[in-house]
Amino acid sequence: MKIPTDPVTLATPFFILTVIGEIVLARYGKLKAHYETKDTATSLTMGLFSTLSGLPFAGVSFAGAMWLYHHRLFTIPMTAAWAWVLVFFAEDLTYYLFHRLSHERRIWWAAHVNHHSSQHYNLSTALRQTWTGGLAGAWALWLPLSFLGFPPSMVLIEKGVSLVYQYWIHTEAIRRLPKWFEAVFNTPSHHRVHHARNPRYLDRNYAGILIIWDRMFGTFQLELDEEAPRYGLVHNLGAFNPLRVAFHEWVGIGADLIRSPRHALGWIFGPPGWSPDGARDTSASLKAAWAARQVQAPSPDKREAA
Amino acid sequence: MHLADLIQLAVSAAAVAAMVGLAAWATRGRGAPPLDEAQARRWLADEFPGARIEGLWIGADGLGALARSGETALVLSRIGDGYVARRIAWDAAASAQFRDGRLSLPLADFGAPRAELRLQAWPPGDLAA
Ligand SMILES: [Zn+2]
Numbered sequence: 284m285k286i287p288t289d290p291v292t293l294a295t296p297f298f299i300l301t302v303i304g305e306i307v308l309a310r311y312g313k314l315k316a317h318y319e320t321k322d323t324a325t326s327l328t329m330g331l332f333s334t335l336s337g338l339p340f341a342g343v344s345f346a347g348a349m350w351l352y353h354h355r356l357f358t359i360p361m362t363a364a365w366a367w368v369l370v371f372f373a374e375d376l377t378y379y380l381f382h383r384l385s386h387e388r389r390i391w392w393a394a395h396v397n398h399h400s401s402q403h404y405n406l407s408t409a410l411r412q413t414w415t416g417g418l419a420g421a422w423a424l425w426l427p428l429s430f431l432g433f434p435p436s437m438v439l440i441e442k443g444v445s446l447v448y449q450y451w452i453h454t455e456a457i458r459r460l461p462k463w464f465e466a467v468f469n470t471p472s473h474h475r476v477h478h479a480r481n482p483r484y485l486d487r488n489y490a491g492i493l494i495i496w497d498r499m500f501g502t503f504q505l506e507l508d509e510e511a512p513r514y515g516l517v518h519n520l521g522a523f524n525p526l527r528v529a530f531h532e533w534v535g536i537g538a539d540l541i542r543s544p545r546h547a548l549g550w551i552f553g554p555p556g557w558s559p560d561g562a563r564d565t566s567a568s569l570k571a572a573w574a575a576r577q578v579q580a581p582s583p584d585k586r587e588a589a
Numbered sequence: 590m591h592l593a594d595l596i597q598l599a600v601s602a603a604a605v606a607a608m609v610g611l612a613a614w615a616t617r618g619r620g621a622p623p624l625d626e627a628q629a630r631r632w633l634a635d636e637f638p639g640a641r642i643e644g645l646w647i648g649a650d651g652l653g654a655l656a657r658s659g660e661t662a663l664v665l666s667r668i669g670d671g672y673v674a675r676r677i678a679w680d681a682a683a684s685a686q687f688r689d690g691r692l693s694l695p696l697a698d699f700g701a702p703r704a705e706l707r708l709q710a711w712p713p714g715d716l717a718a
């Protein structure tokens with residue numbers, strides 16, 4: 284079984300050249316970017332090994348897609364332009380769903396959290412990719428596309444296109460793009476919000492390529508001039524070791540399961556930060572506490588919060 | 590894994606080393622300033638809004654701080670040019686290992702195992718109880 288060459292592999296030289304460009308231009312004050320050596324090393328190491336760690340599951344997921352494709356509902360030709368337009372929208376909506384689940388359910392958050400673990404936001408952050416995505420099984424979300432009749436290699440190529448698109452938006456160098464573009468597409472500004480730990484920015488802007496899904500499903504948040512994003516996790520990591528970055532939430536789930544196995548469903552499928560007594564912070568509790576503070580003590584950002 | 594994949598991995602690894610080296614060159618001499626009381630209070634207000642600070646200890650090396658708020662200890666620790674904040678039981682902080690001017694605070698978290706603080710003495714006489 285031959286898995287087609289993916290756009291990510293083809294784009295790797297472009298990733299390398301642009302990271303170098305961003306570092307050098309920022310060094311000479313030509314653009315806005317903050318790099319930190321250890322942070323960069325961690326992000327790039329995660330990226331380097333993420334493709335390897337995905338290999339065993341790539342085979343399983345592709346085989347599953349092939350099987351479903353043999354039992355497909357329709358036959359969608361890979362050679363037709365309309366089919367590519369269709370797969371673009373279908374894949375992007377699937378990505379939205381995947382990404383939203385990756386933030387709202389702990390088992391998938393465990394695989395995705397590493398991408399958000401940097402306190403920086405630059406092109407190297409884009410490469411801070413998961414090592415445990417295959418394990419978490421979210422790849423199954425793309426299987427229905429093959430059952431519908433999209434050839435598995437077409438889906439795989441489109442997934443790669445999405446990943447490559449999402450690379451360039453990990454930058455502070457681009458402030459805002461033309462209004463029409465910001466209205467339709469995911470942009471550096473929208474994705475900065477997604478990487479921010481400010482309560483009002485939590486769990487917003489799940490888009491892959493099109494921001495329209497967030498606007499449609501009520502998860503859109505504009506980047507506000509009066510509230511600069513602070514990047515990272517609600518509880519930031521205290522280590523640069525890629526093993527801790529890749530596995531810390533899995534270890535956390537394991538520890539919770541041992542401590543209290545009867546709450547297994549909550550530990551695994553509850554929102555990140557869920558606990559039986561509600562003692563920990565979840566996005567929802569942090570947002571609620573933040574909103575309550577806005578009412579109690581008006582701050583400069585109050586006028587917008589209304 | 591084919592030879593071509595191995596070569597690709599080796600080339601990518603070399604590129605990673607080059608990019609990290611470049612980042613080190615570009616940021617040398619631009620480290621984060623040592624943590625002082627004003628900064629520590631700003632971070633505490635950000636991380637633990639509304640918490641009443643009853644005592645504050647700043648590490649002599651400016652790499653961390655510890656605050657008491659009732660029965661909890663609020664810990665700040667530098668990581669790179671950012672920082673980590675955690676809340677632990679005051680008792681755990683008060684009884685944490687203190688050796689050679691180094692307080693090692695257990696954070697009970699695989700993602701942030703411990704924070705170290707350089708202090709003159711520990712625990713503080715009046716607040717340790
Ligand atoms: Zn995300």
Ligand SMILES: [Zn+2]
Pocket residue numbers: 398409453474478
């Ligand atoms: Zn991202």
